[in-house]
Amino acid sequence: QEAKQNTSEEKTDSSIKAVSSNITFKDVAGIDDVKGELEEIVDFLNTPSKYLDFGVKLPKGVLLVGPPGVGKTLIARAVAGEADVPFFYQSGASFVQIYVGMGAKKVRELFMKAKQSAPSIVFIDEIDAIGKKRDGKSNDERESTLNELLTQMDGFEGDSGVIVIAATNKIKVLDEALLRPGRFDRRVFVNLPNIEDRKRILELYLNKKHYEFDIDRLAQETSGFSSAALSTLVNEALLNMIKRSSKIVEQSDIDVAKTKIEFGKKQALLLDEEQKEILAIYQASKAYISKSKVALFDEGITKIDSVYPSYTQLLENIKRYLSGSIAVEVIKNEKYAINSQDIIKAYDLAQKMVDEYKMSTNTQNIIEKVSNTLRSELSQNVDEIVRLKDIMLKNEVISRDDI
Numbered sequence: 001q002e003a004k005q006n007t008s009e010e011k012t013d014s015s016i017k018a019v020s021s022n023i024t025f026k027d028v029a030g031i032d033d034v035k036g037e038l039e040e041i042v043d044f045l046n047t048p049s050k051y052l053d054f055g056v057k058l059p060k061g062v063l064l065v066g067p068p069g070v071g072k073t074l075i076a077r078a079v080a081g082e083a084d085v086p087f088f089y090q091s092g093a094s095f096v097q098i099y100v101g102m103g104a105k106k107v108r109e110l111f112m113k114a115k116q117s118a119p120s121i122v123f124i125d126e127i128d129a130i131g132k133k134r135d136g137k138s139n140d141e142r143e144s145t146l147n148e149l150l151t152q153m154d155g156f157e158g159d160s161g162v163i164v165i166a167a168t169n170k171i172k173v174l175d176e177a178l179l180r181p182g183r184f185d186r187r188v189f190v191n192l193p194n195i196e197d198r199k200r201i202l203e204l205y206l207n208k209k210h211y212e213f214d215i216d217r218l219a220q221e222t223s224g225f226s227s228a229a230l231s232t233l234v235n236e237a238l239l240n241m242i243k244r245s246s247k248i249v250e251q252s253d254i255d256v257a258k259t260k261i262e263f264g265k266k267q268a269l270l271l272d273e274e275q276k277e278i279l280a281i282y283q284a285s286k287a288y289i290s291k292s293k294v295a296l297f298d299e300g301i302t303k304i305d306s307v308y309p310s311y312t313q314l315l316e317n318i319k320r321y322l323s324g325s326i327a328v329e330v331i332k333n334e335k336y337a338i339n340s341q342d343i344i345k346a347y348d349l350a351q352k353m354v355d356e357y358k359m360s361t362n363t364q365n366i367i368e369k370v371s372n373t374l375r376s377e378l379s380q381n382v383d384e385i386v387r388l389k390d391i392m393l394k395n396e397v398i399s400r401d402d403i
């Protein structure tokens with residue numbers, strides 16, 4: 001049977017087929033700005049004449065940029081669903097994992113089928129698998145696939161009714177050729193959900209379910225969660241509710257779900273006494289500086305989440321990111337490499353303040369200013385931090401009351 005399948009695949013690749021999407025914008029919670037950007041495309045697919053009569057061309061390619069699990073695939077499906085057009089899904093990796101020469105062939109076939117079914121949407125997930133910058137090392141297969149994609153995108157007109165949507169979480173690694181006019185010249189950034197978004201995503205998943213816990217508080221406490229992670233959280237909580245033979249989701253279900261998710265991440269982590277003490281100092285000072293609950297194995301921090309953050313709020317968030325490492329430095333009199341993510345986030349935010357918001361001219365100055373504030377604040381309160389550290393070692397968590 002396998003042999004039979006292979007022969008048929010030589011003629012036409014059976015993995016390239018369209019599905020009709022029954023997902024619409026109402027299935028996508030939050031990220032209103034992203035929806036707004038894509039509404040124009042839906043409108044174009046619904047009534048092309050409205051645009052073509054005026055000679056207006058729409059972008060052929062839209063690049064959705066953002067971390068995993070924020071709904072890039074979901075929103076692309078929703079565009080197809082709203083416009084009621086066929087949806088061709090391919091992952092970037094699926095083009096390059098097959099035999100040499102097959103990637104380009106597959107791209108040609110994908111576009112041929114999409115044009116035949118036009119108007120249609122082609123969605124290429126993780127396009128970086130084909131579209132990475134050429135790094136000197138030659139990779140003929142990937143390059144010929146990328147070249148074919150560029151050729152195909154150049155080869156059809158904006159009025160052909162095929163819209164290519166691609167997703168990536170790292171725009172910086174993409175070959176510039178892909179970003180040139182007439183290709184993926186429209187870029188839409190899809191960020192982690194903010195506090196408002198998180199509330200709406202939680203409400204969507206809890207729709208028609210009876211719950212008795214503070215949803216605003218949960219939205220607040222899940223800073224850094226992707227939409228997909230929120231969906232897992234609600235699902236775990238519902239499982240726990242069922243286990244209790246109840247029909248009402250309670251705070252205890254949420255707590256169990258959260259612990260499970262954290263535990264899954266941390267199972268592999270085994271620390272000796274000294275390492276544990278260093279981590280406890282690190283986490284205790286995060287709790288101390290942010291005045292919020294922190295568990296020993298929590299990764300992120302509680303950030304100030306604001307739609308329009310002020311200069312002071314941005315500095316405060318940088319301070320929270322840096323608090324752990326500066327505290328360890330103050331108390332142990334030595335620098336330790338503990339949580340690079342916190343450091344990277346602090347620098348990224350400072351960079352953003354310089355590059356995007358022009359609030360300062362120098363990233364390093366911001367970092368130093370905040371570090372100095374932290375150093376003096378923490379060294380004046382070493383006793384408190386050490387007491388919090390002891391609580392952390394005992395309970396593996398510090399509550400607001402402890403602080």
Ligand code: ADP
Nearest residue numbers: 027028029068069070071072073074227228231
């Ligand atoms: P990405 O493509 O950005 O990695 P996905 O679109 O695959 O993320 O999202 C994974 C899952 O998370 C979706 O199937 C959906 O269940 C949920 N999800 C993601 N974003 C949202 C959102 N904005 N609203 C509702 N659910 C979402």
